[in-house]
Amino acid sequence: MRISFVGAGNVAWHLAQALEHAGHHIVEVFSRDTRNARRLVNKLYDTTVAPDLDFAESAAELIILAVAxxxxxxxxxxxxxxxECILVHTSGTKTLEELERLVGIYSDVPAHTGVFYPLQTFSREVPIQFTEVPLCIEASEPDTESILIKLAQDLSNVVYIMSSEERAIMHVAAVFACNFTNHLFAISKRMLDAEHLEFDLLKPLIRETVRKALEAPDPAMVQTGPARRGDHQIIERHLDYLERYPAYQGLYEVLTESIMRK
Known part of the structure; x- marks a missing residue:
């Protein structure tokens, strides 16, 4: 399939290379920062940097909007x-209806619309095994859905048809599971750095915590710690220490209360 990308951020960086590896032709890449487009094009075989967003003469059958x-x-x-192109976005929260509305307002030609959402965290420098990445598909019509499913199956063993509402719920859950969790790791490191202690000492604990959560039928079953035990003396000591970090103290209180309620 002939595919073009609008956007050259982390999602496009991994997705374009995975699609090319699966045998598809990436025709062109546009980015408002041409340096990002050029960096991605340099990773691909026969792709050009699109100078602007006029794809009227493009050979692309599919245009992927990998933008914020x-x-x-x-x-x-x-x-x-x-x-006669297919236009998809990769967003976890934007609805298919919103994309269709924008096409109706701004496009002089009709387009088949859809969603091609990879449920994964992407960092440019970290390799991704796409066969394990859940790909969530939604389309405006059955023929487009079939094309997107086939394309997704070329990349991944985990392909789901998912409505806009379901995808939005999944995205909220993903923020808790990924973004918030990583933020807590970062807080731990900042605290330890301030006290000249090694964050590496926490890494075995983090690995074991994640392993148990993934293997348990419900992560709540393997919850540990002072909040789980109701150990108020330890909690008070922690809060006393965290007076030097008021923002972290408030977060500690909120999470502790949440665990106790659960």
Whole structure:
């Protein structure tokens, strides 16, 4: 399949290379920062940097919008689509209806629309095994859905048809499971750095915590710690220490109360 990308961030970086590896042709990449587009194009075999968002003469059969949610409206105002193309976004929260509405407002030609959402955290420098990445698919019509399913199956063993509402719920859960968890790791490191202690000492604990959570039928079953035990003396000592970090103290209190209620 001939595919073009709008956006050259972390998602596009991994997805474009995975699609090419699966035998698809990445025709062109556009990014408002041409340096990012050039870096991605240099990783691909026969791809050009698109100078602007006029894809009217593009050979692409599929255009993937791998841009931030807040940028989607601005991109659609400037995007010129080729005839009979499929247009998808990779967002966890933007609905298919929103994309269809933007096409209706801004595009002079009709487009088949869909969602191609990889449920994964992406960092440019960290390799991704795409066969294990859940790909969530939604489309405006059955034929487009079939095409996107086949494309997803070329990449991953985990492909789901998922409505916009289901995808939004999944995205909220993913923020708790991934973004918030990583933020807590970062807080731990900042605290230890301030006291000249080694964050590496926590890594075996982190690995074991994640392993148990993944293997348990419900992560709540393997919850440990002073909040789980109701050990108020330890909790008070922790809170006393955290007076030097008021923001962390408040977060500690909220999470402790949540665990106790659970």
């Amino acid at each position: 949610d807040d940028a989607l409206d601005e991109v659609m105002q400037r995007l010129v689509l080729p005839e």
